[in-house]
Structure formats: C-alpha cells, structure tokens
Amino acid sequence: MKNEKLLYIHIPFCDSKCHYCAFNSYTNLNHLKKEYFNAIKTQIENDINKSIQFKTLFIGGGTPSTMKIDFYEKLMKLLEYNLKDAIELTIECNPNVTIEWLKEIKNLGFNRISFGVQSFDEEKLKFLNRNHSPIQAINSIENAQKVGFENINLDLIYSTSLDNNKLLENDLKTTFSLPITHISAYSLMIEENTKWEGDFSKRKENEELEIWFINKIKEKFNQYEISNFGKPCIHNLGYWKLNEYIGIGAGAVGFKKMENGEWKMENEELRKQISNKQSINLLSFRYYTQNDVYEYLKNPCKYKYEMLTDEDIKKEKIFLGLRSIIGFEENILNNKEKTRVKHLIKENKLYKKENRIYSLDFLLADAITSYILD
Numbered sequence: 001m002k003n004e005k006l007l008y009i010h011i012p013f014c015d016s017k018c019h020y021c022a023f024n025s026y027t028n029l030n031h032l033k034k035e036y037f038n039a040i041k042t043q044i045e046n047d048i049n050k051s052i053q054f055k056t057l058f059i060g061g062g063t064p065s066t067m068k069i070d071f072y073e074k075l076m077k078l079l080e081y082n083l084k085d086a087i088e089l090t091i092e093c094n095p096n097v098t099i100e101w102l103k104e105i106k107n108l109g110f111n112r113i114s115f116g117v118q119s120f121d122e123e124k125l126k127f128l129n130r131n132h133s134p135i136q137a138i139n140s141i142e143n144a145q146k147v148g149f150e151n152i153n154l155d156l157i158y159s160t161s162l163d164n165n166k167l168l169e170n171d172l173k174t175t176f177s178l179p180i181t182h183i184s185a186y187s188l189m190i191e192e193n194t195k196w197e198g199d200f201s202k203r204k205e206n207e208e209l210e211i212w213f214i215n216k217i218k219e220k221f222n223q224y225e226i227s228n229f230g231k232p233c234i235h236n237l238g239y240w241k242l243n244e245y246i247g248i249g250a251g252a253v254g255f256k257k258m259e260n261g262e263w264k265m266e267n268e269e270l271r272k273q274i275s276n277k278q279s280i281n282l283l284s285f286r287y288y289t290q291n292d293v294y295e296y297l298k299n300p301c302k303y304k305y306e307m308l309t310d311e312d313i314k315k316e317k318i319f320l321g322l323r324s325i326i327g328f329e330e331n332i333l334n335n336k337e338k339t340r341v342k343h344l345i346k347e348n349k350l351y352k353k354e355n356r357i358y359s360l361d362f363l364l365a366d367a368i369t370s371y372i373l374d
Ligand code: SF4
Pocket: 013, 014, 015, 016, 017, 018, 021, 022, 023, 025, 061, 062, 063, 116
C-alpha cells in the first residue's frame, strides 16, 4: 500500500503569548521541557512501531524553535526508522531564531521551515504581542536560505484593526522580496480563551480589503487552499485528503481509518476501546491527547475519541475538497446532491474533471457544502 501516513508533533512552549492566540501554548512552563521529551518518548513508543513509515513530519506549536537542538537530535534518533522514506519534514519557528539553530535543524534532515512572521510592521507586531522585530524576520528567512532550506513558508495575518492598503502592501512588498516558496495568510479570528476574547474592535471587517489582499498574493503565488499559496505543503494536503495521521504531544490529534475491516493500531488500549464501539458502524475516528501539559506528562497515552460516521466523512470530503485544489469524487453524492452540483456547475461556481468536482472560489466552500448537503 502507498505510504500516505502523516506524523504531527506538538511543542506547547512559547516565549510570549500573542493576544489572538488560541493554540495550546504556554509561556510559563519552560521548566517542563525535559519531562516533556520523556512524555512524548513514551507516547511514541506506545503508538508508533518501527515498521510504520511516514510520508511527512510536521513539528508545530507553540513554538518549536524554543526547544534546544539536543531535543530534536534525540527525537530524530527515536524516529529514525519511521522517517526513512519521509519526503517532507517541516518545523515551525519564531523569527528570533539563530542561524546556528537553523543550520543544525537542517543537518538533522528537516527540509521545510515555516516562520510565524505575521507582519513586517513594527506597530502591528507589538499590537499582536509578537516578540520579534521586522528585521529579525527578514534576517532569519535569509539565514534559512543560507543554510540550505529550499522550502520556506511565511505566515501573515490580515484583517486586524490596524490594516489598510498601505500597511498590507508594504507587508507584501517585503514578503515578495524574500526567498520564500510558500505563504500562509490567515484572517484574524477573535477566539475564546485569548487575551482578545470578546473584543471585536481588534478585527477589521472589510471584505473589499481582504479580497484585494488575497488577489495581490495570487499575483505572485498560486492559491491552492483558502489560506495557502505557493508550493503546496504535502503534510497539510494530506490532512485535507483525509490521510491517516498520528498526533504526538499535548493536545495533538490523530486520525485513524479501518483497514480491510480491521483496526490496525499499535496502541493496544486504543484498539480495544475502539473495537468495543463497533456497534455505531464506525469506520474512522479522531483521537485527542490531553491538552493540559501537566495532565499529559502524567499520562501521555490517555485519549478522548471523536467517532466519525460515513456522513461525517462525506461532509468533510466535500468541505475540505472545495476549500482547496483537491476537490471530491462525484460518486460520494446521492442523486439529489448530484442535481444540486449540476446546478452549481451551470452557475459557474464548480467544475467537473474526470469525475471529480472542484471549486472555482475557495471562499464559498462553506456555503456550497451546506447547499449540496441541504
Ligand atoms: S507564537 Fe504562535 S503559538 Fe505562540 S503564542 Fe504566538 S501565535 Fe500562539
């Protein structure tokens, strides 16, 4: 069978907490880093047997660059056999990272690096509570190229209350001058459990400005998903294609499908529990480790489950397919749904190629999915 499995490892530590951030990340737990390695080692040994081969590895956070190189040396050693055939190894980092760290990370085999830049505007960075400067971001991206990274991503945030054409144009001018291959551009969301929870004054509602910004990016980088442009990230494409993944670390998520009528899982406990739930006609599920770092350290192999029915999976296939270049197979639809799709093709919202349905405007994915499934 073709190897399509993905591995995600979560690093929950950050130098400072950004005001908009709802990720599972902490600034006051640095003293737990050593124990954290031991916990992820336990989870890896429990969930990943030597024979599993991953197509991609993605280390995200939090801020993975807050961990010293010896952490990654030990981690890569632990996963040596499982990453033999991996084609993409990504690590996220903060722009305050040093060239020495970048060089050593490259030497460990990482071939894709992602920088949480967000903006090159000093005032906007302070407003977001980022702890790096524009010049640090420029230098670190150039350093990544110097040490040999050929796949470099840069994250940008838009729709903040400070944004206007001039600020965003300046951000893009600097962005386009750098040796990057990929841009992730996210519209600011005001989320619960963040410093900005409930304060919608921090967000600018200006659809015209958003469309203008996205179109500017599209002039230079091909849009392949609603927020992603450039050379596609194979790991993220794998999520959207609903490939299986294993999630390691506090608050990480795994996704497992039944293979030939059987649950083939390393984790004995997980397999037992899932097998007991067969009565609901379950063909796939997601499982979550504990978010709380202290709880995770106590028991890294304790999971919560989210059962997915065929209908759930079908909805995800349509939604994720329409947000991206992936599209979805027409034959997952019933006759009524096919009629609605035909109508949308006539309306120039969708198109069909070799029995797959694709979107002509990723921004409409939500509305179109609801319409198709009624
Ligand atoms: S660096 Fe990233 S993970 Fe850390 S607080 Fe900021 S947005 Fe959240």
